[in-house]
Amino acid sequence: MDPATIFQIVGTVLSLGDVVIRCITRLSALKAQFHDAPIIVTSMIGQLHMVKIAQDQLSTLNSPTFTHDPRYHQLAVHIGNALDSFSPILLALGQQLDRYEGIGANWMAAKTRMGFLNGEREMTNLSILLDRQVNALNLLLQAIQCATWTQQSEILTRVESQSILRLAQDCSSSLLGLEDVASFISEGTAAISTRFEFDDVLRSTVIYQAAERSHLRQAIRARRAKNIDTVSTDNVSQRSVTFGFRQAFRTMKLTKPIEECDALENQQGIRVEVDIHRETTVQNSGTNDTAQDGSQEASVNSSGGTNSGSTRPQPGLGNSGLSNWRRAFQRRTSSASDTKQKEQNAQPKSKVLLLGASGGGKTTLLNALQLYIDSESVKYEGGDLRTLVWHNALDSVRILLREMEESGSWSAEQSHDSAPAHLLRLCFDCERDPALNSEHATDVARGIASLRQNEEFQAAIKSRTAYQFHDNTEYYINNIDRLAEQAIRSSAPTYEDMLRTQVTTTGIHQTVLTYKDAQYFLYDVGGERSERKKWIHAFEGVSTVIYPVEVTGYRRTLREDKDADRMSEQFMIWESIVNSHWFAKSNFLIVFTKTDLLKGYLNEEGVCNFLRSKGIPTTVDKYLNYLESRFRKLIRWFGLTEQRLRFVYANLVDVETQHAVMGVMDVLEDFKKPWPSQTGTFTAVNRELFVKSPVSRDSVDSSSENSSVVIGRLSVGGNEDTNALLFGMAP
Ligand SMILES: Nc1nc2c(ncn2[C@@H]2O[C@H](COP(=O)(O)OP(=O)(O)OP(=O)(O)O)[C@@H](O)[C@H]2O)c(=O)[nH]1
Ligand SMILES: [Mg+2]
Structure with a gap:
């Protein structure tokens, strides 16, 4: 993170000083006025005082002297993540107090005031959210006090710390949900979100509407860049522009979109037209491309290199010190193809969206597609990728050792073998000074070599279910000498090394691939629960949804929730996606990934017993068939024909044969063929399914040219529930 961003983040927190003081004063006045004011008012005053103290201490971060200290960079990332929703919460509190005191149009009636004072719903919800922010601030203050990065890292990577940060970050979902509030429910605040009534208050504020407009402008600019040549001639893209704009207005909940259009036209040089069908359409008529305020994080990063600002490291694998390498890697992935140039030579285009739970592949x-189709464009960028591979290897060992320690099967203090403890120290050293050096690499390689002799370690690595560790830990351990050599000699990692790395994706990334004269615009999204609320930004006009499924998901837990198993999560997400109105016209490709790990996994006793207890077959073929049928059974779309749903079984890290990649490309090519007529094309399996659970589309109207963008919702019971699940609610 660059110093300017650090200052911006810290500056935002500090700039709320006045608001905090005002809230304290007003709450104190309330407390003084009503002697029996509830404890919640007192506790909120306490929380706000904590915030004030934290702000004072954080102000030290705002000094340029700290910009070169990596500890503060990392801390600033955490602050950014944790305090995302700080200002809206305080703003909401201010608004509520305004309403209480009778300022503005919506002031509270006597009964509501009583309710407010008695700490009912609004106050309780707000207090919970504030409490999470205060906890996060407390944690960060503790981290600031640490003398070394190792200590700081220890504090911030603890499980409890991570959950504090996650909860604090999670607050934003309750506050910033746009149109479809149910879709933005996220794990920890699910209960609160549905009842949270500040949203309307927030939406009506000038600040919120200004932010919305800025967001809209960004979306229009991004769209304008894409549609500049095609808006007036290309029917399909015109429709999607129309939809995007109307959707945006609906999101903004503005009652007079046309006036708003006028304002936009004047401000932005964007011509906004209303066509005879009363659809609002946008066309580019101006040349004003001036960058607007950067207050909103871009939701969709095109591969023109603008993505770096919006990728935030997430807690998870290797969550400290590596953010720069991760970003470099993501940049490398994104900028591998020159989007603009390729868009201009527009051949038949397909929008392909990759969705799925985190770690699915x-x-x-x-x-892998990029390597197969356009390996020339995958440029090796000096040390970045090599460092990423090396750090991934160390991270995977560190995670395994930590898991062993947490489960009690090994302890650094009690173990008579000092190798693991030594290795852990080396890993932390590496976090502190991420630059590769040959001495350190040799040391680590030696450490891992001796660890391979350790019996507990050998047992742990064989067990895929007792511990939750990186899929490729074994690969890294077996190849550690070569990787160390690579690090020492500064030689390039192999393609397989690259495919084996794990970089938690945040945001949405576009990559353009040209294959057999057709262009594919592929969108990769982050699969963690907190990331899913962003997906909706990429849902429009999708030709194909690729849904990678980790077949080893049973008995593995989510990175972001150690109590949720991955397979259930994958089923849930699939059910929401495949039955969603957004994808009523899309094709689906389910890619079963990690099939190379499947055999070992199914041979494991614990897994076998577990699967058998659920009536799931434990031989590879039968297991995959079973999975396939489970996914099919979740489909309730009337129109999803066999031609539009395909399965590919894949070992994605197999660079030799690349069967999987070829399979995927074949299917994508096939999908480009015109769809056969909708009648009489169901296979026996699908027909049976649809007969069993008949559904109707309440407003799908594909007959009308002009309304083809309005796709109806399924009238299937429970669809809303699954939508909520898709967007991160706990199972
Ligand atoms: N052995 C093996 N590993 C795989 C396969 N597919 C993916 N992986 C590994 O699984 C890990 C996670 O894969 P990612 O592609 O980062 O998962 P993702 O779905 O993008 O995850 P998020 O970005 O968090 O949403 C990586 O380390 C990959 O190398 C596979 O077929 N075989
Ligand atoms: Mg990813």
């Missing part, structure tokens, strides 16, 4: 599949 979305990014790996994308990288």
Whole structure:
């Protein structure tokens, strides 16, 4: 993170000083006025005082002297993540107090005031959200006090710390949900979000509407860049522009979109027209491309290199010190193809969206496709990729050792073998000073070599279910000498090394691939729960949804929730996606990934017993068939024909044969063929399914040219529930 961004983040927190003081004063006045004011008012005053103290201490971060200290960079990232929703919460509190005191049009009636004072719903919800922010601030203050980065890293990577940060970050979902509030429910605040009533208050504020407009402008600019040549001639893209704009207005909940259009036209040089069907359409008529305020994070990063600002490292694998390498890697992936130039030579285009739970293999599949189709464009950028591979290797060992320690099967203090403890120290050293050096690499390689002799370690690595560790830990351990050599000699990693790395994706990334004269615009998204609320930005006009499924998902847990198993999560997400109105006209390709790990996994006793207890077959073929049928059974779309749903079984890290990649490209090519007529094309399996659970589309109207963008919702019971699940609610 660059110093300017650090200052911006810290500056935002500090700039709320006045608001905090005002809130304290007003709450204190309330408390003084009503002697029996509830404890919640007192506790909120306490929370706000904590915030004030934290702000004072954080102001030290705002000094240029700290910009070169990597500890503060990392801390600033955490602050950014944790305090995302700080200002809206305080703003909401201010608004509520305004309403209470009778300022503005919506002031509270006597009964509501009583309710407010008695700490009912609004106050309780707000207090919970504030409490999470205060906890996060407390944690960060503790981290600031640390003398070394190792200590700081220890504090911030603890499980409890991560959950504090996650909860604090999670607050934003309750506050910033746009149109479809249910879709933005996220794990920790699910209960609160549905009842949270500040949203309307927030939406009506000038600040919020200004931010919305800025967001809209960005979306229009991004769209304008894409549609500049095609808006007036290309029917399909015109429709999608129309939809995007109307959707945006609906999102903004503006009652007079046309006036707003006028304002936009004047401000932005964007011509906004209303066509005879009363659809609002946008066309580019101006040349004003001036960058607007950067207050909103871009939702979709095109591969023109603008993505760096919006990728935030997430807690998870290797969550400290590596953000620069991760960003470099993501940049490398994104900028591998020159989007603009390729868009101009427009051949038949397909928008392909990769969706799925975290760790399913979305990014790996994308990288593999790129290597296969356009390996020239995959440029090796000096040390970045090599460092990434090396750090991934160390991270995977560190995670395994930590898991062993947490489960009690090994302890650094009690173990008579000092190798693991020594290795852990080396890993932390590496976090502190991420630059590769040969002495350190040799040391680590030696450490891992001796660890391979350790019996507990050998047992742990064989067990895929007792511990939750990186899929490729074994690969890294077996190849550690070569990787160390690579690090020492500064030689390039192999393609397989690259495909085996794990970089938690944040945001949405576009990559353009040209294959057999057709262009594919592939969108990779982050699969963690907190990331899913961003997906909706990429849902429009999708030709094909690729859904990578980690077949080893049973008995593995999510990175972001150690209590949720991956397979259930994958089923849930699939059910929401495949039955969603957004994809009523899309094709679906389910890619079963990690089939190379499947055999070992199914041979493991614990897994076998577990699967058998659920009536799931444990031989590879039968298991995959079973999975396939489970995914089919979740489909309730009337129109999803067999031609539009395909399965590919893949080992994505197999660079030799690349069967999987070829399979995926074949299917994508096939999808480009015109769809056969909708009648009489169901296979027996699908027909049976649809007969069993008949559904109707309440407003799908594909007959009308002008309304083809309005796709109806399924009238299937429970669809809303699954939508909520898709967007991160706990199972
Ligand atoms: N052995 C093996 N590993 C795989 C396969 N597919 C993916 N992986 C590994 O799984 C890990 C996670 O894959 P990613 O592609 O980062 O997963 P993702 O879906 O993009 O995850 P998010 O970005 O968090 O949403 C990486 O380390 C990959 O190397 C596979 O077929 N075989
Ligand atoms: Mg990814």
